[in-house]
Amino acid sequence: MTGTVQPVLEQIRERLQAAFAPSELEVLDEGHKHAGHAGEGKGHFHVRIISAAFAGQPPIKCHRMVYAVLDGLMNDGIHALSIDAKAE
Structure with a gap:
């Protein structure tokens, strides 16, 4: 990882x-994956999170x-x- 992204x-x-005190x-x-893409110098991230805080909520929420x-x-x-958020 680069010093600026970490x-x-x-x-x-x-x-x-x-x-969210996630379990995962x-x-x-x-x-x-985005070298040369607009927004260079800022990060591209993926979050996968599982938490009871998302229980009963639709994905957009x-x-x-x-x-x-x-x-x-x-x-x-x-x-x-990019976000992959799920309830426990």
Whole structure:
């Protein structure tokens, strides 16, 4: 991982852990898949998260919950984010 992406990845992980207390959390840096793509210099990430906080919520609501927790990073560090959020 590059020096500029690692802190963002850790911030994503820490924020999601604090907000959702997930039973499973995986944050992957997928920047290598987007070399030369618009938004270079910011990260491309994939989040897989399983949490009781998503119980009874439709997928779009789960995604909105994740985006809300990562709000400040969406304009400063994250260019693209794919989310796989599920309830326990």
